Amino acid sequence: MRKDIHSAGxxxxxxxxxxxxxGICGSLTPDQLATLARSSVxxxxxxxxxxxxxAESIERYSNILSGVVKLSxxxxxxxxxxxxxxxxxxxxxxxxRRESAVTAEAATELELCSFPRAAVERMxxxxxxxxxxxxxxxxxxxxxxxxxxxxxGRKTAAEKVASxxxxxxxxxxxTADPDRRTAAFDLPLSRADIADFLGLTIxxxxxxxTRLRAEGLIRIEHNRHVTIGDLDRLADRAGD
Amino acid sequence: MRKDIHSAGxxxxxxxxxxxxxGICGSLTPDQLATLARSSVxxxxxxxxxxxxxAESIERYSNILSGVVKLSxxxxxxxxxxxxxxxxxxxxxxxxRRESAVTAEAATELELCSFPRAAVERMxxxxxxxxxxxxxxxxxxxxxxxxxxxxxGRKTAAEKVASxxxxxxxxxxxTADPDRRTAAFDLPLSRADIADFLGLTIxxxxxxxTRLRAEGLIRIEHNRHVTIGDLDRLADRAGD
DNA sequence: CGGCGGATTGATATAGGTCAAAGAGGGTGG
DNA sequence: CCACCCTCTTTGACCTATATCAATCCGCCG
Numbered sequence: 308m309r310k311d312i313h314s315a316g317x318x319x320x321x322x323x324x325x326x327x328x329x330g331i332c333g334s335l336t337p338d339q340l341a342t343l344a345r346s347s348v349x350x351x352x353x354x355x356x357x358x359x360x361x362a363e364s365i366e367r368y369s370n371i372l373s374g375v376v377k378l379s380x381x382x383x384x385x386x387x388x389x390x391x392x393x394x395x396x397x398x399x400x401x402x403x404r405r406e407s408a409v410t411a412e413a414a415t416e417l418e419l420c421s422f423p424r425a426a427v428e429r430m431x432x433x434x435x436x437x438x439x440x441x442x443x444x445x446x447x448x449x450x451x452x453x454x455x456x457x458x459x460g461r462k463t464a465a466e467k468v469a470s471x472x473x474x475x476x477x478x479x480x481x482t483a484d485p486d487r488r489t490a491a492f493d494l495p496l497s498r499a500d501i502a503d504f505l506g507l508t509i510x511x512x513x514x515x516x517t518r519l520r521a522e523g524l525i526r527i528e529h530n531r532h533v534t535i536g537d538l539d540r541l542a543d544r545a546g547d
Numbered sequence: 548m549r550k551d552i553h554s555a556g557x558x559x560x561x562x563x564x565x566x567x568x569x570g571i572c573g574s575l576t577p578d579q580l581a582t583l584a585r586s587s588v589x590x591x592x593x594x595x596x597x598x599x600x601x602a603e604s605i606e607r608y609s610n611i612l613s614g615v616v617k618l619s620x621x622x623x624x625x626x627x628x629x630x631x632x633x634x635x636x637x638x639x640x641x642x643x644r645r646e647s648a649v650t651a652e653a654a655t656e657l658e659l660c661s662f663p664r665a666a667v668e669r670m671x672x673x674x675x676x677x678x679x680x681x682x683x684x685x686x687x688x689x690x691x692x693x694x695x696x697x698x699x700g701r702k703t704a705a706e707k708v709a710s711x712x713x714x715x716x717x718x719x720x721x722t723a724d725p726d727r728r729t730a731a732f733d734l735p736l737s738r739a740d741i742a743d744f745l746g747l748t749i750x751x752x753x754x755x756x757t758r759l760r761a762e763g764l765i766r767i768e769h770n771r772h773v774t775i776g777d778l779d780r781l782a783d784r785a786g787d
Numbered sequence: 788c789g790g791c792g793g794a795t796t797g798a799t800a801t802a803g804g805t806c807a808a809a810g811a812g813g814g815t816g817g
Numbered sequence: 818c819c820a821c822c823c824t825c826t827t828t829g830a831c832c833t834a835t836a837t838c839a840a841t842c843c844g845c846c847g
Contacts, residue, residue: 390697408690441682442642445685446644449685452689452696453620455696456620456628456699459696459700462622505700506701546626
């Protein structure tokens, strides 16, 4: 019965949706949610599928329901840098701008719930709390971006890789116990992506990972599955 | 007479204030502006004066009226990275958090207009447009941070220095003609600061500057005053 | 079994860091 | 007014972390 009370008037599409609680949809009234749900559509995307191109006009915004999105920028000669990773239930898209400054690409299998730009903008105008949530997420992303700037500018390759593993562990280890000592997960990124994220080359990534493995700090199976035996010990290698 | 019409009801403190137009105060009604002005205070700060310490609680927010603020982070062993520069009429402070994640320090002579935290938060609650402006500024800062991540992760020392000079030129050259070919300004940062900003050492900064000078792309007088003869030619060196 | 896209490993090169020594102003006190 | 000093900057010589180039290797799919 409790379920009925709580989901009264909640669109079917949204009933079991994570974004309704921790995501931006949490700021909407049942009515608004219903309106938005009418023009929204859930869909999936395969790894490496490009969601929004650099300098491409933005016609849809999305919530990430599961998976990881990578945001990247490319210099004219092809050098690439990943400038953000987004996880469920983040909001994907750059409000108030006709075109994106980054390329958004599925890093893993992805489930998205997308809305037409106009619908989101209308909601934003009539529901200030939506803007508030967006501001909160944007501030969080800015804080993260600044942490990464320290990492990019001042950390050694070894520290970068350790920091990266910790960041992933915190964001996608399914065993979401906040004060655990251990973690295990599938890397959402290839070695090439990790390199583009850390500002290194794929060879350096590989060498640092083997070093950590040799020292018994991590285990790697099937190239992608990582187990961290002691998060604190790894954190000591992260530099900050 | 026009002046009278436009400044009707505008607090004396704010009449000639840039932040009332381009800054966040532009979102306030004359009434709200008056209320805020009552608890706000204009003041100055000398270069290298620390405004907000890392992990320090935030009691005041400010508008930057003139000068440059540097935001930095420091690793436990002292390595430092500048993660943001703010110029007039930016809003200074991290909303919705009891403590700052960065150290804010005056890079140059500074004029600030500060408000108690409570006053700003009250305004924010009653005037959604204020949050909107804040969101806009935060998104702008995020865009910048991402550009810098590309710079930190993927550009060479030469490209970093060129990018830095262009960034400063765009932000503080007083001759604010947008489609000019040339620029001149005083560097708001010492070589050490530039190094901390670009993730390099002060020696490398110095060498790259002398190289640019030797090639006739820039002139430097009194260590701080820089003249860029041809912005486009310098932009070719910036990499993107 | 062969081919193919990662990933690892090794040998070598180099951009930028480190260490050390001079300049270059610019303020201060005699 | 000059001599000294202090801080910032430049320049030079050398070193090292990471890039680059080049083989394998490994798992997987046809």
